[in-house]
Amino acid sequence: MKKKKLHVFQLVLSSALLILVSCGGANKMINDAGTIAYEVSPTVLEMKGDSVEVSVTVKYPPKFFNKNAVVVVVPAIVWQGGSSAYNKVTLQGEKVQGNGEVISYETGGSYTFKGKIPYKDAMLKSELILKSTVSIKGKDAIPLPDAKIADGVIATATLLQNEALAIESMNQFQRRQVISAESKINFLINQAVVRGNELTKEDMKNMKKFIADAEKDPNIELKNTQVIGYASPEGPEAHNQSLAESRQTAAQKAIARDVKVEMLGTAAGEDWDGFRQLMQASDIENKEIILSVLSKYSDGATREAEIKKMAAVYSQIAKEILPELRRSRIVVNAEKQGKSDSLIIALATANELTGDTLSIEEYLFAATIAKDQDEAAVMLTNASKIYPDNWRIFNNLGCIYVDQNKFADAQQAFANADNLSDGDKSVKNNLGVLAVKQGDLATGLEYFEIAQGAGSEVRYNMGIIKVKEGDYSSAVSMFGSNATFNAALAKLLNGDVDGATQTITKADEDENAAAYYLRAIIGARTKNVDMIVSNLKVAIQKDPSFRERAQKDLEFRTYFENQDFRATVR
Incomplete structure (x- = not known):
């Protein structure tokens, strides 16, 4: 009986020692977590295309990684009230039977993780956190201390203005x-x-x-x-x-x-x-x-x-x-x-047709002198009833609907124009504009490729897509010599600060709040505090939402404690 009790005692003692050793191994890794080194690229996360891409190299020192340990690492972008995780990585010690990457206990080791996740607006003020858990010999996983390894996310590309250019059919009206x-x-x-x-x-x-x-x-x-x-x-x-x-x-x-x-x-x-x-x-x-x-x-x-x-x-x-x-x-x-403007407008907007019917060219001209888009739409709708086989009328009507965000009406108008014109390239471009406006970049690009040769608008529109895809070099090429906000933005995103400065200076963007905000970012990248402050003031005055953005925007991270900057955005 005593011998049996002795065996039971030895078994309990062995189990206790095993648990102690296991916990001790995990605790040692937890205590030594500060010796882990991290290399992150980019050091400040940046949105590109519609995603945030990152490369993280984690270096474990010698005598750190328990031979029986399994470590699960999950990089995540964390912000107040939420987070988005990258794919997890499983690492293991030398004695573990599994498919994870092996890290040596004696010499240490490293692994490199590359991944991307969709960008969310909340990420503008966030951190890249490495979350890890460790399990020894299959025991319950214990969390290692979270490690902040980068700030995020610069999202200057979101300033892109979705101004894909439609091609209206020109009227041949002559007074x-x-x-x-x-x-x-x-x-x-x-x-x-x-x-x-x-x-x-x-x-x-x-x-x-x-x-x-x-x-x-x-x-x-x-x-x-x-x-x-x-x-x-x-x-x-x-x-x-x-x-x-x-x-x-x-x-x-x-x-x-x-x-x-x-x-x-x-x-x-x-x-x-x-x-x-x-x-x-x-x-x-x-x-x-x-x-x-x-x-x-x-x-x-x-x-x-x-x-x-x-x-x-x-x-x-x-x-x-x-x-x-x-x-x-x-x-x-x-x-x-020819008829006077006032007579043309009166006839083009008449509810009932009269004997004095306008010509196609007069209707197309009338839409260009309408008091607003609603009146222009009425004019071209009337014209489409009189000239139902004229594709140019439907094309221009579709352009108006796009401007009004009436996408279903625009789709029908462009479909009519496409059928009546036997696939005119300018109509294909406009179908691409409609697709881009609705977020369908792939379809938009297909239409723009078909529309090549219809006008400079097509290449400009392809530039919009290239920015959205994160291909900034191609976007700059597509925008060419256009002096617009988007062209300046593409140059800045492509690293050409001087080119961006020249383009935004030439651009006719005096009423565009985003143009002043872009100038402020250029000021930050060129370390020009006066340029930052003066342009932020105008941007915020024209669009108060830029105040909150500037408070979070890591483009200005080195100026967050600057007195003039703080006074401007508070």
């Missing part, structure tokens, strides 16, 4: 519009006599009506009449020039009774340009050979000689082409005064 009517008088070969039937043709009647209507319309002013005489390119060039002059004079006399405005006469001579156009439009056999002669030779006589060598073809040319070139062109020019 004073040049209008014209054209007719012609044909002549027989080598003659300059106006035949009576030439003055009764349909195009001549239309020209006379144009003149009569213009004379009655107070908004139309007849300006002049051009009369140009031509000759077909056959025979001596000097003869043809004289013939063209005679035809111009004859035509001018023939219409003098009906045309009372100033006449401007010109003799064009041999009409090789007209010959080329008629040949290209004809179905004459071997016409490509004829056209090649025109390209090869510039001298009229040589051209004529080469063409006449093709006798069969030339006879067809003489029958179908040359008679049309023996003529005088008559062009009556007038200037039409």
Whole structure:
């Protein structure tokens, strides 16, 4: 019986000693935690893209890491009221059977952790804490002291203004519009006599009506009449020039009774340009050979000689082409005064359509002089009912909806424009703008890549995405020479403080509070206290939310105790 009790006592004693040793091993690691060394990059955490990336190297000294220990390390960004953890890392002593990274007891060792987590606004004032627990021989884990290893998070990239640029369709509205009517008088070969039937043709009647209507319309002013005489390119060039002059004079006399405005006469001579156009439009056999002669030779006589060598073809040319070139062109020019702005606005916003309907160009112009975006949307909505097949109207309507954050309406308008235009690149750009505005960068980038060539706006928009992705070098390239807030921000994020300073100075951003805040950050990076304080004052005056941000913003960390800085942000 005594022997049995002795065995029980020995077992209890052994267990107690084991627990004591185990706890002692953990306690030693806890007590020696201050000897652990840390290297962190970056030393102050910074948001890049939409994440906070960090690299941490932990160095354990010799005689620290218990051979039976399992240490679980969890780096975390901690702020008041919350935290976000990186992936955990498991380390183990030499006698532990497991998959963790082994740290030697005798020589110590190190491990490097790299990871990233999504950025949150609360991280602006935070710390990077290394949380660890240690377990000896599978016992309950005991926490090691937390280690603060970095401050965080600089989030200057969040100042990016989501100003992706839409491309509106330009209107061709002209207040004073040049209008014209054209007719012609044909002549027989080598003659300059106006035949009576030439003055009764349909195009001549239309020209006379144009003149009569213009004379009655107070908004139309007849300006002049051009009369140009031509000759077909056959025979001596000097003869043809004289013939063209005679035809111009004859035509001018023939219409003098009906045309009372100033006449401007010109003799064009041999009409090789007209010959080329008629040949290209004809179905004459071997016409490509004829056209090649025109390209090869510039001298009229040589051209004529080469063409006449093709006798069969030339006879067809003489029958179908040359008679049309023996003529005088008559062009009556007038200037039409457009509607006033007030009338255009009234018609564009009318609830009911009237007989005086605006043209497409007038509707597009009306939207540019509307008192606000709501009125412009009404105008283009009305226009879309009258011209439902015009993609430019829907495109510009979509741009207005984007500005108003009416994304569903914008999507429908751009979809209509995309279908009607057969995928115009400017519409693709605008679909990309809409995607970016809604936070879908991947779709936005796809549209911008398709839209390449639509305008400088496309590259600028790709620059916006590159900043959001954290690719600041590419963003700077995409923004090019644009002097905007975002272009200056990209240069600053890319480490070009001087370039950022020059760009924000050139930018037209006097009313933009963020521009002054950016200048203050530049002041901090260049150690210019006056620049910090003066610009922060304006930024806070224009947008009081910058006061709270500046109090936390680690861009100003070396000035948190500066009296002038504190007075500015308190």
